[in-house]
Structures are given as structure tokens and as C-alpha cells.
Amino acid sequence: xxxxxxxxxxxxxxxxxxxxxxxxxxxxxxxxxxxxxxxxxxxxxxxxxxxxxxxxxxxxxxxxxxxxxxxxxxxxxxxxxxxxxxxxxxxxxxxxxxxxxxxxxxxxxxxxxxxxxxxxxxxxxxxxxxxxxxxxxxxxxxxxxxxxxxxxxxxxxxxxxxxxxxxxxxxxxxxxxxxxxxxxxxxxxxxxxxxxxxxxxxxxxxxxxxxxxxxxxxxxxxxxxxxxxxxxxxxxxxxxxxxxxxxxxxxxxxxxxxxxxxxxxxxxxxxxxxxxxxxxxxxxxxxxxxxxxxxxxxxxxxxxxxxxxxxxxxxxxxxxxxxxxxxxxxxxxxxxxxxxxxxxxxxxxxxxxxxxxxxxxxxxxxxxxxxxxxxxxxxxxxxxxxxxxxxxxxxxxxxxxxxxxxxxxxxxxxxxxxxxxxxxxxxxxxxxxxxxxxxxxxxxxxxxxxxxxxxxxxxxxxxxxxxxxxxxxxxxxxxxxxxxxxxxxxxxxxxxxxxxxxxxxxxxxxxxxxxxxxxxxxxxxxxxxxxxxxxxxxxxxxxxxxxxxxxxxxxxxxxxxxxxxxxxxxxxxxxxxxxxxxxxxxxxxxxxxxxxxxxxxxxxxxxxxxxxxxxxxxxxxxxxxxxxxxxxxxxxxxxxxxxxxxxxxxxxxxxxxxxxxxxxxxxxxxxxxxxxxxxxxxxxxxxxxxxxxxxxxxxxxxxxxxxxxxxxxxxxxxxxxxxxxxxxxxxxxxxxxxxxxxxxxxxxxxxxxxxxxxxxxxxxxxxxxxxxxxxxxxxxxxxxxxxxxxxxxxxxxxxxxxxxxxxxxxxxxxxxxxxxxxxxxxxxxxx
Ligand code: RUG
Numbered sequence: 001x002x003x004x005x006x007x008x009x010x011x012x013x014x015x016x017x018x019x020x021x022x023x024x025x026x027x028x029x030x031x032x033x034x035x036x037x038x039x040x041x042x043x044x045x046x047x048x049x050x051x052x053x054x055x056x057x058x059x060x061x062x063x064x065x066x067x068x069x070x071x072x073x074x075x076x077x078x079x080x081x082x083x084x085x086x087x088x089x090x091x092x093x094x095x096x097x098x099x100x101x102x103x104x105x106x107x108x109x110x111x112x113x114x115x116x117x118x119x120x121x122x123x124x125x126x127x128x129x130x131x132x133x134x135x136x137x138x139x140x141x142x143x144x145x146x147x148x149x150x151x152x153x154x155x156x157x158x159x160x161x162x163x164x165x166x167x168x169x170x171x172x173x174x175x176x177x178x179x180x181x182x183x184x185x186x187x188x189x190x191x192x193x194x195x196x197x198x199x200x201x202x203x204x205x206x207x208x209x210x211x212x213x214x215x216x217x218x219x220x221x222x223x224x225x226x227x228x229x230x231x232x233x234x235x236x237x238x239x240x241x242x243x244x245x246x247x248x249x250x251x252x253x254x255x256x257x258x259x260x261x262x263x264x265x266x267x268x269x270x271x272x273x274x275x276x277x278x279x280x281x282x283x284x285x286x287x288x289x290x291x292x293x294x295x296x297x298x299x300x301x302x303x304x305x306x307x308x309x310x311x312x313x314x315x316x317x318x319x320x321x322x323x324x325x326x327x328x329x330x331x332x333x334x335x336x337x338x339x340x341x342x343x344x345x346x347x348x349x350x351x352x353x354x355x356x357x358x359x360x361x362x363x364x365x366x367x368x369x370x371x372x373x374x375x376x377x378x379x380x381x382x383x384x385x386x387x388x389x390x391x392x393x394x395x396x397x398x399x400x401x402x403x404x405x406x407x408x409x410x411x412x413x414x415x416x417x418x419x420x421x422x423x424x425x426x427x428x429x430x431x432x433x434x435x436x437x438x439x440x441x442x443x444x445x446x447x448x449x450x451x452x453x454x455x456x457x458x459x460x461x462x463x464x465x466x467x468x469x470x471x472x473x474x475x476x477x478x479x480x481x482x483x484x485x486x487x488x489x490x491x492x493x494x495x496x497x498x499x500x501x502x503x504x505x506x507x508x509x510x511x512x513x514x515x516x517x518x519x520x521x522x523x524x525x526x527x528x529x530x531x532x533x534x535x536x537x538x539x540x541x542x543x544x545x546x547x548x549x550x551x552x553x554x555x556x557x558x559x560x561x562x563x564x565x566x567x568x569x570x571x572x573x574x575x576x577x578x579x580x581x582x583x584x585x586x587x588x589x590x591x592x593x594x595x596x597x598x599x600x601x602x603x604x605x606x607x608x609x610x611x612x613x614x615x616x617x618x619x620x621x622x623x624x625x626x627x628x629x630x631x632x633x634x635x636x637x638x639x640x641x642x643x644x645x646x647x648x649x650x651x652x653x654x655x656x657x658x659x660x661x662x663x664x665x666x667x668x669x670x671x672x673x674x675x676x677x678x679x680x681x682x683x684x685x686x687x688x689x690x691x692x693x694x695x696x697x698x699x700x701x702x703x704x705x706x707x708x709x710x711x712x713x714x715x716x717x718x719x720x721x722x723x724x725x726x727x728x729x730x731x732x733x734x735x736x737x738x739x740x741x742x743x744x745x746x747x748x749x750x751x752x753x754x755x756x757x758x759x760x761x762x763x764x765x766x767x768x769x770x771x772x773x774x775x776x777x778x779x780x781x782x783x784x785x786x787x788x789x790x791x792x793x794x795x796x797x798x799x800x801x802x803x804x805x806x807x808x809x810x811x812x813x814x815x816x817x818x819x820x821x822x823x824x825x826x827x828x829x830x831x
Pocket of ligand 1: 279328367372444661662664683
């Protein structure tokens with residue numbers, strides 16, 4: 001036990017004694033209820049406050065140490081933080097989960113029921129936002145000073161329900177019952193300006209300067225959530241900005257009788273933090289999105305300058321104090337905003353300001369999909385951020401001079417690298433701005449980074465190869481194993497001790513136990529019990545009975561054509577046709593579990609959901625199938641649902657078209673929990689395969705170079721359809737209206753798209769996928785072999801801890817170090 005661990009465990013045992021007292025006090029004094037009247041929601045809130053109280057000492061101690069030591073601080077700017085519920089995670093990180101479960105049980109309550117009461121803060125779309133949450137956990141666990149900066153959306157990602165098999169969206173009112181985890185800090189409110197125009201003036205030193213006269217001002221009010229590391233005293237801060245009107249009420253308008261107009265400004269201002277944008281949406285109507293981005297980025301940079309001032313650090317040293325990471329291009333406007341703050345408000349000369357800016361920012365790219373690379377039309381940009389457009393023009397002029405010197409006469413390259421896209425109404429290219437203004441640029445898996453260098457950011461790579469590096473994603477084992485999978489946690493800890501929770505590489509120690517039949521049996525039982533739990537949950541929720549001994553074949557992630565949930569659907573139909581052709585066929589029973597949201601405006605993705613549910617409607621009730629196949633679409637995939645699903649999966653579907661998925665992180669959560677992967681050579685799948693060995697991974701499909709070559713040679717999906725009997729029968733069955741009550745038109749857009757375009761090469765990969773799935777089914781029949789492979793998958797997942805990723809960012813990009821925190825005593829605080 002280290003000194004820190006010992007301090008923490010001493011503290012925890014102190015905490016235990018008064019846990020029950022505080023819980024009951026909070027029920028009384030915070031919730032205003034006594035046990036007879038209280039319901040589970042009251043008990044949840046009382047428990048949340050009890051736990052928050054226990055975070056406070058660590059939070060204050062951390063803030064105090066950071067203030068006095070002025071250590072380098074990581075500022076992670078992200079439009080999304082998909083945190084998941086806080087209570088369970090905080091109990092784990094505090095080390096009081098079991099005690100708390102016991103304490104509430106003594107009061108006749110079930111901790112699981114209380115945890116279930118928490119409204120998950122769904123402030124993210126998927127992988128990108130969840131990555132930010134894992135990073136924040138790892139930074140705290142590694143005791144690195146860090147602030148997460150984002151938006152406190154009033155409505156998070158929509159709540160998905162299914163109506164007649166179609167996705168329906170409902171507003172996510174996660175704040176409806178209050179949020180016990182946050183503390184508003186109105187004293188650190190900042191002003192954010194929008195619109196208007198600029199003018200030049202001459203300052204006292206006779207220098208020409210620019211002044212921005214905005215059309216309106218909005219307030220950004222910070223709401224702070226403590227982020228406790230695992231078994232350490234460090235509690236960092238997630239600071240989310242809420243938009244408020246500078247004046248909530250216009251008495252002028254009110255007195256003139258315009259009662260609605262009197263509150264318009266308030267409504268318009270508060271809209272800024274109203275709702276999270278679902279990704280994969282069309283460009284139109286996105287002005288609010290640019291405003292949101294600027295809102296939180298400006299607020300965050302102003303906040304950093306405030307901290308600098310408190311610490312007495314000169315503004316010229318901004319980059320020494322802060323490492324600011326851009327999570328995708330969403331916060332890239334920060335480059336222009338920091339320049340504005342330094343040049344216009346702190347009166348630094350341009351070159352100094354630019355040097356500080358470039359040394360401060362790092363940029364992480366998360367996508368190769370051209371449509372996801374953000375750009376803003378000039379008229380829109382000019383309207384919202386007139387001063388920033390001038391600054392971007394100036395950055396661009398100086399940047400292009402540099403490119404011209406290096407690549408003399410290469411006009412096409414200049415046009416490609418310009419921060420302004422000259423096509424159509426002309427656009428600001430946010431990825432180019434992020435690259436120009438950052439000292440480090442990274443992709444999120446080996447393949448992704450290589451493809452950035454060869455393709456999407458090739459010109460930037462040729463100009464500044466030294467700026468580029470790879471940082472393969474990772475996920476936090478605290479949430480994704482310890483919290484989500486207590487059975488597996490107990491087995492691993494009993495076998496290896498608890499060191500693996502902070503040093504996931506230690507899971508390699510499990511390899512020594514693979515040949516131990518008793519260990520394998522215990523491993524298999526953990527999985528079987530987890531599957532039984534999920535099966536019971538599905539039956540309760542959806543009324544579908546499933547066989548826990550079938551293969552749990554799972555694909556949970558955003559619904560998108562490139563992720564190819566419809567390829568899995570084609571496979572289900574192929575199996576169904578085999579049963580129909582040969583009712584007594586000896587088929588390994590399978591339960592196909594899908595989950596994921598489609599962007600509300602993405603028609604094809606919604607049709608893919610409908611196809612899956614329609615297949616389920618037929619297959620699940622056809623007596624000929626005899627329960628050998630079940631198809632389940634679990635509505636509203638979320639962090640909470642993920643925690644139930646990953647531990648119960650046998651097979652992890654990672655079947656994107658090679659070269660399309662930047663990394664993936666669900667693939668890692670499955671692997672840690674002992675699922676085997678069926679996957680293409682895409683994103684981090686490649687590294688997973690390298691770690692586990694080809695013999696423990698089901699690989700299929702075209703490689704990225706093969707996909708490129710096939711595309712270039714004129715891909716004709718119809719030829720694959722004509723060539724493969726199985727494929728033809730599957731497609732024909734969908735086209736016939738068999739899954740749509742005879743309505744042949746329903747899935748026609750999907751079928752036609754596959755037959756005549758197939759931009760994601762499903763038909764080219766179909767035969768290989770089905771053959772690989774046959775291999776899966778045959779290996780599964782050898783239960784011992786499967787368990788061996790599953791253990792090896794977990795044992796070799798150490799690389800995919802976000803702790804490893806964060807250490808690499810700290811060493812290679814941020815120059816940040818750990819700062820262990822001494823807990824302040826009552827006397828310290830009062831002195
Ligand atoms: O699609 C990517 C995933 O491959 C990746 O694992 C994740 C985290 O790096 O980010 C996802 N992503 C990319 N989410 N949004 C974007 C584009 O803005």
C-alpha cells in the first residue's frame with residue numbers, strides 16, 4: 001500500500017462511521033423528508049449529497065494546492081462530456097462502495113435501486129464525448145492538474161424510444177429534479193460578445209488598434225462538478241458554462257407594453273446552452289452551433305486568464321501555465337479568440353501573441369469523414385464573429401506566406417491549405433485553423449494518424465511533420481470494469497490483487513491462469529451470470545425472452561452507414577434463410593443485441609433501425625426458428641445501458657468499412673470485459689488484434705488499401721449481388737417486402753443504395769463476414785476454447801486504459817506532471 005493509499009483508506013474508515021448519520025441528516029435537511037415519507041428519488045439525492053460532502057475536502061485541498069503551486073494545468077476543451085451517472089463512480093473512487101451498499105441495506109434499501117434513480121447527464125453524442133469523460137477520470141487518477149471545460153446543456157442527447165420499430169426522439173430533461181453534483185459559481189461569471197462591428201483607433205502609444213463593438217453580450221456562468229480520481233486525494237474540476245442574459249428583463253420594452261419583447265433577450269441568450277446538437281446533422285440552421293462553440297471557448301479562455309491573474313503570472317507566460325487541448329475542431333475558434341484576448345485586450349504585439357497561442361494549443365482530430373470536417377460560411381461567420389474573421393484573415397496571410405516560401409509556386413497547395421475555402425459562398429476551415437494554431441496535432445489510433453498524414457492533413461504534415469503524433473484512445477477501467485462488472489472485478493482482484501485497477505498492464509498476469517480449469521470455470525460463470533442479468537433486464541423491459549446460453553452478439557454504437565449495422569442485419573437474414581431452407585439445421589443459437597441512436601435528420605440511419613426491428617419482429621416469433629435466433633434492439637443506448645451490456649457480451653461487432661472509423665472505444669470496453677471481437681482492420685481494431693494475437697480475433701473484410709483500390713477501379717456492387725447466392729437471397733427477401741408486411745417500397749431506398757452505390761462496401765465484404773461468423777459459431781461450441789480466448793482478450797487489454805493514453809499526452813504534448821495532494825485539515829482551511 002502506498003502512503004497515498006493508506007491515507008485514503010484511513011480517511012475512508014473515518015467516513016464509514018458517520019456515513020449513515022450524514023445520509024439520514026441529508027434526507028432530513030436537504031430533502032426535507034423523513035424515512036416514512038421518502039421515496040427512492042429522495043434517498044438517491046440524500047446519498048448523492050452525502051457522497052458530495054465527502055468529495056469536498058479533497059476538492060478544496062486540490063484547489064488550494066493548485067493555487068499555491070501554479071503547476072502546469074491541462075485544460076481540455078470539449079463541446080461534449082458524456083460523463084454517465086456520478087454516484088456509483090464516486091463511490092468506487094472514494095473506496096466506499098461496499099460500505100455504502102451495506103449501510104443502505106441496513107435501512108432496508110437497495111443501492112442498485114438508488115443508483116438507478118440518477119438521471120444520466122447525456123452531454124455528448126457518443127465516442128468523442130465519452131472519451132473526454134474517460135480522460136477526465138484518468139487525469140484525476142494520475143493526479144494531474146486539469147480542468148475540463150464545456151457547455152452545461154439544459155437538454156442533453158435526446159432520449160430514444162421505438163414507435164412501431166422506428167426511432168422517436170424525446171427531449172432529455174436531465175436537470176428536471178436538480179443536479180446534486182454541481183456547484184454554480186456566479187462570482188466567476190464572464191461576458192461573451194456577439195455580432196456588431198469593429199473599428200480602428202490609435203492608442204496612447206500611437207499604435208493602431210482594433211476595438212470590437214458587439215451587438216449583444218451574453219453571460220457565461222460556471223457550474224463546477226468535482227472529478228475525483230481513484231483512491232487519491234485529487235479532485236479536479238469539470239467546469240460547464242451556462243448561458244444567461246446580461247439583463248433578464250427589458251423595462252423599456254415592458255413599459256411600452258411589449259411584454260413578450262421584454263423577455264426576448266433572456267430567451268435568446270439562454271438558448272445558447274439549451275440543447276446539445278446531435279452529430280451527423282445537415283449544415284443548415286447551424287448558426288446557434290457556432291455561437292455555442294464560441295460561447296464556451298471564450299468563457300473558458302477568459303477563465304484561464306482570470307486564474308493567471310490570481311496567481312500573479314504574467315500573461316506572457318500563459319503557455320507555461322496552461323496546456324489547452326482542442327477536442328476535435330468544435331473548440332478551434334479558441335485559436336482566434338486567444339489572439340483577440342492577447343492582442344486587443346492585453347495589448348501584446350501580434351508575434352508574441354501568436355507564439356503564446358501556438359505553444360498553448362494542441363489539436364486532436366477524431367474523424368476522416370469529409371462531411372464531419374467543420375467549416376462555416378463567411379457571411380455567417382462575419383455576422384456572428386466579425387473581429388475573429390479579421391484575425392483569421394491576418395493569421396491566414398502570415399501562414400500562407402510561410403507556405404509560399406516553403407513550396408514556391410505551388411498554388412494548388414496554397415488553395416488547399418488556406419484557412420479560407422474559396423468555393424461557393426467561401427468558408428472558414430476550422431481544421432486548418434486548428435492545425436495552424438497548434439504546436440501538436442494528433443490522431444486517435446495508429447491507422448487513423450497514418451491516414452491523416454497521407455490524406456486529410458497531408459499538406460500540414462508535409463509542412464510540419466514534427467507536429468504530428470498518434471495517441472491511441474483508451475477508456476477508464478474504473479467505470480468500464482470495476483463499476484460495470486463487479487463479478488469480474490472480484491475474480492481478477494482475488495487472482496492478481498487490486499493493482500490492475502490503476503495499472504491495467506498488470507492484467508497480463510491473468511495469462512498465467514488460462515490453463516487452470518478452475519479459473520476458467522469461474523471466468524465462464526462470471527460471464528454466464530452477467531448474461532443472465534442482461535437477459536432478465538431485456539425480458540423485463542422489452543418482453544423478449546432470450547437464452548443466456550446463446551452467443552450474445554452485440555453491436556452498440558451510433559447508427560451510421562459507415563459503422564454498417566445493416567451488414568449485421570444481412571447476416572441475420574442469411575442465418576434465417578438457412579433455417580428456412582433446412583429447419584433441422586444445427587445452428588449455434590445467437591442473440592443479436594443492437595443499441596444506438598441515429599441523428600434525427602439522418603434518414604438512412606433511421607431506416608437501418610427500422611430494418612433491424614422489422615427483422616426481429618419476424619424472426620423472434622417464427623416457430624421454425626425455435627429460439628435459435630433472437631434479435632433485440634435496446635432503445636436509448638447510453639452510458640448506463642452500456643454498463644449493463646459490455647459485461648454480458650460474448651462477441652463484439654466492430655465492422656466499419658476499413659479506413660472510416662477513426663478509433664472506436666466501445667471495442668476496448670468489450671475487450672476488457674472478455675468479449676471476442678469480430679472486426680475489420682479499421683481504427684483501433686488493428687491494435688486490439690496486435691495485442692491479443694490474430695488467433696484470438698475474428699478478422700474479415702477488405703483492408704483500407706483494398707477499399708481505396710476497389711473504389712478507384714469503379715466498384716460495382718451489383719456484381720457481388722449476382723455472384724453470391726446467399727447475398728442475392730438476402731437482398732431479394734428484403735426487397736420483396738417480406739420484413740415490411742408486403743410493402744416492397746419501405747426498404748427500397750436502402751436496397752437500392754446497396755445495389756447501385758454501396759458507398760461503404762457492404763456487398764464486397766458480405767461473403768467474408770458470413771464466413772467469419774461461421775467460424776465464430778464453430779469456436780463457440782468449444783466452450784473451453786472460447787473461455788481461453790476471452791481470458792486472453794481481457795489479459796491483453798492493458799494498452800487500452802485511458803491512463804496509458806493520458807500519460808502519453810502528458811509526456812509528449814502537454815508537458816504536465818502529477819501533483820499529489822495533501823488533504824487539508826479543518827485547521828488548515830480555517831487558517
Ligand atoms: O467516430 C469517432 C470514433 O472513431 C472515436 O473513437 C471517437 C473518440 O476519438 O470519436 C468519434 N467521433 C468523431 N465523434 N465525433 C467525431 C467527429 O466530430
